Amino acid sequence: MGEIDLALVNWSRAQFALTAMYHWLFVPLTLGLSFLCAFFETIYVKTGNEEWKHLTKFWMTLFGINFAIGVATGIILEFEFGTNWSNYSWMVGDIFGAPLAVEGIVAFFLEATFFAVMFFGWDRVSKGFHLFSTWMVAVGSNLSALWILVANGWMQYPTGMAFNPDTVRFEMQNFWEVLFSPVAIAKFTHTTSTSFLVAVMFVFAVSSYYLIKRRHVEMAKRSILVASVFGLISFVYAGLTGDESAYNNARIQPMKLAAYEGLYEGKRGADLVAFGVMNPDKTVGDGQDPFLVEVAIPKGLSLLGKRQFDAFIPGVNDLVYGNAEENIVGYDQKIERGKQAIADLSAYKDAQKAGDAGAAEIALAQFKENQEFLGFGYLQKPEDGIPPVQTSYYSFHIMVYLAVFFGLLCLAYLVYGIKDTIEEKRWLLPFGVISFFLAMIASQAGWVVAEVGRQPWAIQNMLPVGVATSNLAAGNVMTTFWMFAILFTLLLLAEIKIMLNQIKKGPEGA
Amino acid sequence: MIGSLDTAVLQQIWWILAATVGSLFLFLTFVQGGQTLLWQVARNDTEKSLVINSLGRKWELTFTTLVLFGGALFAAFPKFYATSFGGAYWVWILILFTFIVQAVSYEFRKKPNNLLGARVYEIFLFINGSVGILLIGAAVGTFFTGSNFTLNQFNQVTWTHPLRGLEAAFSLFNLSLGLFLVFNARVLGSMYLLNNIDFALAPEMEMRLRRSCLISLACALPFLLYVLASLLLMQGFSFDENGVVSLVSGKYLANLLAMPAVLILLLAGLVLVVWGVILTAFLGGFRGIWFGGLGTVLVGLAVFFTAGFNNTPFYPSKADLQSSLSIFNASSSHYTLTAMTYVALVIPLVLAYIAYVWYLMDGRKIGAEDISDTKAY
Numbered sequence: 077m078g079e080i081d082l083a084l085v086n087w088s089r090a091q092f093a094l095t096a097m098y099h100w101l102f103v104p105l106t107l108g109l110s111f112l113c114a115f116f117e118t119i120y121v122k123t124g125n126e127e128w129k130h131l132t133k134f135w136m137t138l139f140g141i142n143f144a145i146g147v148a149t150g151i152i153l154e155f156e157f158g159t160n161w162s163n164y165s166w167m168v169g170d171i172f173g174a175p176l177a178v179e180g181i182v183a184f185f186l187e188a189t190f191f192a193v194m195f196f197g198w199d200r201v202s203k204g205f206h207l208f209s210t211w212m213v214a215v216g217s218n219l220s221a222l223w224i225l226v227a228n229g230w231m232q233y234p235t236g237m238a239f240n241p242d243t244v245r246f247e248m249q250n251f252w253e254v255l256f257s258p259v260a261i262a263k264f265t266h267t268t269s270t271s272f273l274v275a276v277m278f279v280f281a282v283s284s285y286y287l288i289k290r291r292h293v294e295m296a297k298r299s300i301l302v303a304s305v306f307g308l309i310s311f312v313y314a315g316l317t318g319d320e321s322a323y324n325n326a327r328i329q330p331m332k333l334a335a336y337e338g339l340y341e342g343k344r345g346a347d348l349v350a351f352g353v354m355n356p357d358k359t360v361g362d363g364q365d366p367f368l369v370e371v372a373i374p375k376g377l378s379l380l381g382k383r384q385f386d387a388f389i390p391g392v393n394d395l396v397y398g399n400a401e402e403n404i405v406g407y408d409q410k411i412e413r414g415k416q417a418i419a420d421l422s423a424y425k426d427a428q429k430a431g432d433a434g435a436a437e438i439a440l441a442q443f444k445e446n447q448e449f450l451g452f453g454y455l456q457k458p459e460d461g462i463p464p465v466q467t468s469y470y471s472f473h474i475m476v477y478l479a480v481f482f483g484l485l486c487l488a489y490l491v492y493g494i495k496d497t498i499e500e501k502r503w504l505l506p507f508g509v510i511s512f513f514l515a516m517i518a519s520q521a522g523w524v525v526a527e528v529g530r531q532p533w534a535i536q537n538m539l540p541v542g543v544a545t546s547n548l549a550a551g552n553v554m555t556t557f558w559m560f561a562i563l564f565t566l567l568l569l570a571e572i573k574i575m576l577n578q579i580k581k582g583p584e585g586a
Numbered sequence: 587m588i589g590s591l592d593t594a595v596l597q598q599i600w601w602i603l604a605a606t607v608g609s610l611f612l613f614l615t616f617v618q619g620g621q622t623l624l625w626q627v628a629r630n631d632t633e634k635s636l637v638i639n640s641l642g643r644k645w646e647l648t649f650t651t652l653v654l655f656g657g658a659l660f661a662a663f664p665k666f667y668a669t670s671f672g673g674a675y676w677v678w679i680l681i682l683f684t685f686i687v688q689a690v691s692y693e694f695r696k697k698p699n700n701l702l703g704a705r706v707y708e709i710f711l712f713i714n715g716s717v718g719i720l721l722i723g724a725a726v727g728t729f730f731t732g733s734n735f736t737l738n739q740f741n742q743v744t745w746t747h748p749l750r751g752l753e754a755a756f757s758l759f760n761l762s763l764g765l766f767l768v769f770n771a772r773v774l775g776s777m778y779l780l781n782n783i784d785f786a787l788a789p790e791m792e793m794r795l796r797r798s799c800l801i802s803l804a805c806a807l808p809f810l811l812y813v814l815a816s817l818l819l820m821q822g823f824s825f826d827e828n829g830v831v832s833l834v835s836g837k838y839l840a841n842l843l844a845m846p847a848v849l850i851l852l853l854a855g856l857v858l859v860v861w862g863v864i865l866t867a868f869l870g871g872f873r874g875i876w877f878g879g880l881g882t883v884l885v886g887l888a889v890f891f892t893a894g895f896n897n898t899p900f901y902p903s904k905a906d907l908q909s910s911l912s913i914f915n916a917s918s919s920h921y922t923l924t925a926m927t928y929v930a931l932v933i934p935l936v937l938a939y940i941a942y943v944w945y946l947m948d949g950r951k952i953g954a955e956d957i958s959d960t961k962a963y
Binding site: 141143148165166171174176180192201205240244552570 | 673
């Protein structure tokens with residue numbers, strides 16, 4: 077399938093990372109704040125207290141500013157699979173296109189239709205219908221997350237499909253397996269629950285700022301109380317689903333787990349590094365200790381990954397070079413068999429073209445013997461199968477440390493919120509103000525773990541990014557990368573300015 | 587039940603569904619048309635606010651319909667999605683750009699401290715309504731004029747023109763189709779605004795809208811006539827029972843004659859649009875959008891059906907005829923088409939709630955209280 081143009085691959089990766097990360101600056105807030113607005117408005121409708129209506133409208137104004145730029149940065153992602161990853165789109169479009177289309181049909185229209193009611197319908201529809209609309213915006217946003225995360229989960233764990241050598245693509249065999257794959261479920265639940273936390277931190281940040289300034293005190297306290305309950309529930313849920321994600325990684329993406337745990341040499345009863353500084357010079361197979369400093373929980377990683385104290389957790393070395401004792405086939409052997417599969421597939425296509433049915437049948441039979449290694453055939457050397465270990469390690473650990481902080485903060489805000497003493501805790505409020513920025517970092521870091529940790533695969537073990545790109549000159553992608561970088565940065569700056577201005581104005585401006 | 591249908595039937599169903607979504611999008615471009623009319627019909631801040639707030643309640647549906655159009659094509663015809671988006675790179679990227687800047691403009695335009703100033707966001711809206719729609723028209727034009735690509739034995743696309751899709755805008759036919767869509771969107775935009783705004787605050791704007799509706803149709807007509815005449819006379823792409831593609835004279839005329847229902851859709855659609863304009867410009871009516879909108883949908887359907895049915899490859903390649911894509915060689919597998927058809931069964935429900943919400947929201951026209959509200963755009 078031609079030579080791989082590394083500059084093109086890297087610019088395409090960079091562009092996807094850029095656009096996805098920009099989009100992700102806004103999505104978690106949409107996912108979580110939509111529910112918070114629905115909670116606030118429900119309380120208003122139940123109590124009939126106009127102050128809750130005021131409060132709801134204030135948060136909705138901020139929601140709207142964020143929503144617009146979320147939509148703007150989102151459209152490119154829908155089409156970028158085609159523009160920049162057209163080989164990918166062809167090879168897996170039969171499976172991957174479906175969730176995107178379903179997302180459009182069942183989720184986007186809910187959001188778009190009811191968003192207009194939520195914003196402009198206060199005196200055009202009944203109170204009840206308005207509340208219903210607000211809930212529909214929340215449901216629609218989160219349904220949209222469901223479908224796109226099903227698609228992402230499928231890339232991590234391709235299931236419910238088979239390769240068709242005649243069409244040279246992967247084809248769907250079972251829709252339900254795609255939808256209910258354990259990875260898809262863990263992805264959806266973990267991503268949404270952590271996004272709720274991001275939104276809770278946003279409410280904390282704005283409300284804490286008001287409390288520090290002693291402005292809009294009642295509104296801030298009310299917001300904090302609702303948000304901290306939501307935050308604490310989301311925190312517990314995020315923890316459980318995070319654990320499930322790690323468990324899935326151990327079974328399905330062991331290389332990713334090894335990378336974000338910094339585990340080079342696999343072992344039984346593997347320790348979990350609670351805190352560590354990695355050795356920046358470490359390379360695979362060089363025998364150096366991967367850590368300069370480490371504090372580890374004995375057997376913690378085996379427990380996390382396999383839910384047994386003495387289970388074997390493979391390290392990067394075992395996966396790349398194989399481990400006969402533990403029955404692990406190394407990438408070196410997989411690459412060899414993959415190259416054979418590619419050659420047999422080409423022979424099959426050539427024989428078909430020449431009308432030689434006998435030769436085609438033989439080539440196809442040979443291909444089927446090695447077809448599960450097809451993707452490995454595109455790797456040049458075993459080490460190409462290793463993701464950036466340090467990036468994965470630090471991203472994962474930053475995410476976890478911050479998550480603990482969010483849990484404690486939710487607890488503290490809830491306790492002081494109930495006691496109605498939160499405005500006196502002047503030492504605590506600055507933590508609330510910075511919590512949103514930390515939450516953004518944690519949320520982005522989570523995606524870095526998920527996506528950098530699975531490199532070089534566009535589809536786990538089946539399609540490396542190198543053969544997934546469009547057939548473009550790298551200069552085109554470089555140009556669009558900078559176009560997006562400049563435009564999105566401008567829009568982000570505008571959004572921040574507008575948002576800050578609106579927060580400064582407070583609920584009177586809403 | 588659906589699973590027992592032939593693949594060929596499912597492929598046709600999905601072409602009809604994709605065509606329907608595409609045609610609804612063309613109707614919903616009244617938002618883009620309205621955006622390009624802003625400076626022309628609204629002379630002061632009040633009038634501008636009325637226009638923006640009227641369009642601002644609808645823009646997301648147009649946007650979402652475009653996204654669904656992309657998603658539906660991806661799911662049902664992934665080879666087209668991969669070939670066209672990955673091949674005609676620049677034309678799609680530029681279209682997307684115009685929609686990215688549109689998406690923030692309504693929300694940001696009037697907000698204090700918005701970095702770029704209201705004027706820039708208005709320019710964004712204008713670019714989306716003009717350049718965006720023009721390029722979409724040019725891209726649709728290539729369904730008839732063909733594109734410059736080849737596919738290898740692994741179905742990977744190579745684009746053979748250095749402009750990567752932008753060359754489509756330099757064909758007179760494609761350009762005319764694009765300009766027709768731009769002016770048609772303005773026709774629809776005028777009709778929609780007339781229908782949606784309470785002109786108590788802006789009596790003069792009503793007259794301007796009626797005039798712009800007529801002028802826009804007058805501007806659209808030459809391009810439409812050129813497109814129609816070319817379409818009937820040009821060589822078209824055709825495939826035989828073995829899937830071998832060749833150029834055939836009068837192919838699209840033959841398609842219309844072979845599918846009289848499509849011809850009727852086309853003519854009825856054109857009549858409806860013109861009637862909508864007459865109603866609006868000469869009879870003082872406010873309901874022109876109903877006719878113009880329905881007419882546009884019918885014309886859109888006729889265009890897509892002519893491009894994709896009757897042994898016609900809908901995404902032909904000029905560079906290599908045999909790489910041309912038809913609904914039969916570009917589609918998803920039988921399984922995926924079946925699964926997606928089940929999903930598509932909810933579409934009537936979606937249309938129903940959209941219609942119901944519009945009915946509720948548009949019960950009262952956009953007036954003074956809507957532009958003084960702090961939530962207003």
